[in-house]
Amino acid sequence: MSNAAQRKLITGGLSKPSKMPGYAYNLPAIHCKTGSKLAQVPGTTCHGCYALKGRYRFPNVMDAMMRRLRSIHRPDWARTMAADINARRSRWFRWHDSGDIQSVKHLLKIFQVCRLTPDVAHWLPTREAGLLSKIPQDRVPSNLTIRLSATKVDGPAPGSWPLTSTVVTTGRSCPAPDQGNACHDCRACWDRNIKNVAQGTSPHFLSLIPITAQSFTYGCFIIIFSISIEDIFSPPDIIISLDLSLILIYPSSCITAKSPV
Numbered sequence: 001m002s003n004a005a006q007r008k009l010i011t012g013g014l015s016k017p018s019k020m021p022g023y024a025y026n027l028p029a030i031h032c033k034t035g036s037k038l039a040q041v042p043g044t045t046c047h048g049c050y051a052l053k054g055r056y057r058f059p060n061v062m063d064a065m066m067r068r069l070r071s072i073h074r075p076d077w078a079r080t081m082a083a084d085i086n087a088r089r090s091r092w093f094r095w096h097d098s099g100d101i102q103s104v105k106h107l108l109k110i111f112q113v114c115r116l117t118p119d120v121a122h123w124l125p126t127r128e129a130g131l132l133s134k135i136p137q138d139r140v141p142s143n144l145t146i147r148l149s150a151t152k153v154d155g156p157a158p159g160s161w162p163l164t165s166t167v168v169t170t171g172r173s174c175p176a177p178d179q180g181n182a183c184h185d186c187r188a189c190w191d192r193n194i195k196n197v198a199q200g201t202s203p204h205f206l207s208l209i210p211i212t213a214q215s216f217t218y219g220c221f222i223i224i225f226s227i228s229i230e231d232i233f234s235p236p237d238i239i240i241s242l243d244l245s246l247i248l249i250y251p252s253s254c255i256t257a258k259s260p261v
């Protein structure tokens with residue numbers, strides 16, 4: 001693929017969350033197979049999904065995510081995604097800060113992208129246990145960490161996949177809330193030696209309770225910033241203004257801590 005503009009036409013573009021170590025990619029959460037159902041159920045990690053409201057409902061945001069969703073069916077999607085990721089020259093990539101795997105075929109295409117980007121570490125959070133069950137674990141590329149997310153807040157880690165993430169009201173292992181809601185040097189989510197990453201229901205999570213497999217695996221500020229930045233805003237300086245606008249959009253009561261984390 002010859003240039004960035006042509007690649008973006010095919011893939012819909014990547015995003016650059018300001019507080020993550022690399023680039024990311026998102027799909028519409030309304031098309032999460034499992035997450036869209038869990039979002040209706042209180043007590044689940046998808047309930048109150050931030051990606052089903054607010055900025056995510058803006059027509060241009062929806063259009064961009066729907067364009068990405070349609071593009072995954074293209075025969076040139078995997079190699080174009082790989083070319084785009086390689087062109088960014090970043091060591092880290094996060095799949096689906098909104099949205100989730102759509103099918104086994106989609107997952108296998110992601111595997112192809114990972115194999116074509118051998119110098120990049122990929123992290124793919126998902127709630128699609130059923131789709132993962134159809135994939136032999138030894139088929140997962142060595143540079144891809146798939147974490148199956150827990151269904152309930154304070155619930156157990158899923159037992160059907162070796163690497164998981166949970167959401168807890170106390171005892172989180174994710175240090176992001178202590179360091180400006182940023183990863184900084186932490187790469188636990190990408191680290192296959194870490195069996196489970198426990199995300200906290202920190203103040204940052206409360207107003208925009210993360211949803212979908214992916215959402216709770218990161219601070220919502222980070223996720224919100226990452227959404228379709230290339231399509232909606234003019235990166236990179238808009239990232240700072242998003243920090244400010246979030247405070248305006250969500251009243252202070254929404255970011256009051258409920259838990260001690």
Ligand code: SF4
Pocket residue numbers: 173174175176182183184186187188189190197217218219
């Ligand atoms: S555990 Fe938290 S800080 Fe560490 S990589 Fe995951 S999201 Fe980032």
